[in-house]
Amino acid sequence: MSSPLPPLAAIRVFDxxxxxxxxxxxxxxLGMTQAAVSYQIKLLEERxxxxxxxxxxxxxxxxxxxxxxxxxxADALNLLRDAYATARGGAQGILTVSTLLTFASNWLAQxxxxxxxAHPTLAVRLDTSNHLVDFxxxxxxxAIRSGGGEWPGMAVHKLFDADFTPMLSPxxxxxxxxxxxxxxxxxxxxxxPGDPWWREWFSRAGQPxxxxxxxxxxxxxxxxxxxxxxxxxxxxxxxxxxxxxxxIAEGRLxxxxxxxxxxxxxxxxxxxxxxxNVAKIRVFRDWLLAEVEASLGNTGPRAA
Amino acid sequence: MSSPLPPLAAIRVFDxxxxxxxxxxxxxxLGMTQAAVSYQIKLLEERxxxxxxxxxxxxxxxxxxxxxxxxxxADALNLLRDAYATARGGAQGILTVSTLLTFASNWLAQxxxxxxxAHPTLAVRLDTSNHLVDFxxxxxxxAIRSGGGEWPGMAVHKLFDADFTPMLSPxxxxxxxxxxxxxxxxxxxxxxPGDPWWREWFSRAGQPxxxxxxxxxxxxxxxxxxxxxxxxxxxxxxxxxxxxxxxIAEGRLxxxxxxxxxxxxxxxxxxxxxxxNVAKIRVFRDWLLAEVEASLGNTGPRAA
DNA sequence: ATGATGAATCAATCTACCTTATGCATGATA
DNA sequence: TATCATGCATAAGGTAGATTGATTCATCAT
Numbered sequence: 001m002s003s004p005l006p007p008l009a010a011i012r013v014f015d016x017x018x019x020x021x022x023x024x025x026x027x028x029x030l031g032m033t034q035a036a037v038s039y040q041i042k043l044l045e046e047r048x049x050x051x052x053x054x055x056x057x058x059x060x061x062x063x064x065x066x067x068x069x070x071x072x073x074a075d076a077l078n079l080l081r082d083a084y085a086t087a088r089g090g091a092q093g094i095l096t097v098s099t100l101l102t103f104a105s106n107w108l109a110q111x112x113x114x115x116x117x118a119h120p121t122l123a124v125r126l127d128t129s130n131h132l133v134d135f136x137x138x139x140x141x142x143a144i145r146s147g148g149g150e151w152p153g154m155a156v157h158k159l160f161d162a163d164f165t166p167m168l169s170p171x172x173x174x175x176x177x178x179x180x181x182x183x184x185x186x187x188x189x190x191x192x193p194g195d196p197w198w199r200e201w202f203s204r205a206g207q208p209x210x211x212x213x214x215x216x217x218x219x220x221x222x223x224x225x226x227x228x229x230x231x232x233x234x235x236x237x238x239x240x241x242x243x244x245x246x247x248i249a250e251g252r253l254x255x256x257x258x259x260x261x262x263x264x265x266x267x268x269x270x271x272x273x274x275x276x277n278v279a280k281i282r283v284f285r286d287w288l289l290a291e292v293e294a295s296l297g298n299t300g301p302r303a304a
Numbered sequence: 305m306s307s308p309l310p311p312l313a314a315i316r317v318f319d320x321x322x323x324x325x326x327x328x329x330x331x332x333x334l335g336m337t338q339a340a341v342s343y344q345i346k347l348l349e350e351r352x353x354x355x356x357x358x359x360x361x362x363x364x365x366x367x368x369x370x371x372x373x374x375x376x377x378a379d380a381l382n383l384l385r386d387a388y389a390t391a392r393g394g395a396q397g398i399l400t401v402s403t404l405l406t407f408a409s410n411w412l413a414q415x416x417x418x419x420x421x422a423h424p425t426l427a428v429r430l431d432t433s434n435h436l437v438d439f440x441x442x443x444x445x446x447a448i449r450s451g452g453g454e455w456p457g458m459a460v461h462k463l464f465d466a467d468f469t470p471m472l473s474p475x476x477x478x479x480x481x482x483x484x485x486x487x488x489x490x491x492x493x494x495x496x497p498g499d500p501w502w503r504e505w506f507s508r509a510g511q512p513x514x515x516x517x518x519x520x521x522x523x524x525x526x527x528x529x530x531x532x533x534x535x536x537x538x539x540x541x542x543x544x545x546x547x548x549x550x551x552i553a554e555g556r557l558x559x560x561x562x563x564x565x566x567x568x569x570x571x572x573x574x575x576x577x578x579x580x581n582v583a584k585i586r587v588f589r590d591w592l593l594a595e596v597e598a599s600l601g602n603t604g605p606r607a608a
Numbered sequence: 609a610t611g612a613t614g615a616a617t618c619a620a621t622c623t624a625c626c627t628t629a630t631g632c633a634t635g636a637t638a
Numbered sequence: 639t640a641t642c643a644t645g646c647a648t649a650a651g652g653t654a655g656a657t658t659g660a661t662t663c664a665t666c667a668t
Binding site (some may be wrong): 032033035036037040043057058077136 | 646647655656657658659660664665666
Binding site (some may be wrong): 004005006009011012023032046047048049051052055063064065068072073075076077079080081082083084086087088092137138139163191194212251274275277278281298 | 308309312313315316326350351352353354355356358359360367368369370373376377379380381383384385386387388389390391392396440441442443446514578582583
């Protein structure tokens, strides 16, 4: 069914030589020596079994066979050039980000607008799920992960520590005359008191913790819902501070104390080591790090 | 204007891998190892900046980028395959033979018919001229030359020695009661007595030569005309014996003596060393040598 | 004549590619 | 559940083939 392919390196050389009608010029274009061009052409001619060029005094010219072959070769190579270019460019058109649900809804969603402004040609596709993506088997460019920052073969950039701290609405705080010390919180409804984060935080704050229910595993994924309840004034939530800097800035939530708990995790930008220099990844990384920096900077720790 | 070409070796591998959706199968098709395929794909992916395959458990599958690229690559490679195939085949369609005028008209013309019968798909184009073709600057596949058989870089096959000997028509011979010894010729008109071949031949035949006009250079190129005159009974011609074996066989000429002159030349089939194994050249060479052998064999030296 | 240009050739070098060997993950099988 | 089979990735190493640099040769221009 399929005839053999010609030696492709020689084909590339032939194309250049045919276009220039000169081995020397072709060598220049290809960044090699005239000798190498001569060698490759000879090779191709031997494979074909017929000369491709007539060696005239001051220039070479195509034989009939060469004339017949040159346009087809040019077409084929142009096809390849196009396909290659679009593959490289096409890859730049869409950036797929695998993010944690909490990060997507509480941070990325609000900030992506500025990214689009800065890079209007690059569409961002969010892939929101909490499972650990495997870059080798899913079409994902970068991921936001929380954890210790140790993933072999991955390039990682820390976005912020997963510090958690109580949050509540200004209205709720006012209802008891303001929240001035940790003990004040005990007079308010605690949202999801089973979350181990509470235990950790209250002990850091020097408060008794024995009254708290004990339940393994934090409710991480549900932070958005708790925060919503807190903003509605239904109680005090304990959430990752950095994820709600916008709400604090807007006055919808207050962080009454600097005291934070931390279970050793942080949020990270992660992508395969080998793709460090891919344009769209570089662009996103630079933007994200700068944006995170800014969003942490302009909300002082105590915004109450 | 022109974007860069992708690494072509990798492209060839990609095409196979995409078609098979398997690196292992691709490796088989290409006659290399799975490791080599893996290497080339990885190389291409790095150049493109995006994965081309998703590595699923028991098989690989194309990413979006890969899916987009595969058909274009397939098209391009098919173009190349076609161009290559026609270049190889097209070269086989026509065989250009540069021949000496005398050989073309006195030998080739009569024998080419059998070549066409044996190889109906191969058209022979005769390029009849007496100048020494330069294979590097003219589109010629093989040449018939006369000379010493020493041409550097050329493959040569001797067809026959350029023995020359007198020839005349049977009628003319009969007009003097038959030609039995060299001296008998002196009673007949000698065609072109200035040809040095006569001098050489008569001296070999033990006859005086001082009566012959002296002129440098033989009339080689005019042998066909002299032979025609001889056949018409106008005199005795001295010509290259082997070129007229057909006329002897047909009884239109007779070669009265075995005695031949020879100036050291022979007729040769010549072609560039490097093209020894080109199919059409091999075919022509084999046919020509066999045909010459036969044409010399079935005309005994003395056909009078 | 003389020099300039462009290709062929040769020997020496180098490097990109391939192979071998191995490891790893996943499905299939018992 | 343990074992086996399959398929890809990776590392190390060797080699063929490509490339270079120097030279030659032929031709054309001055």
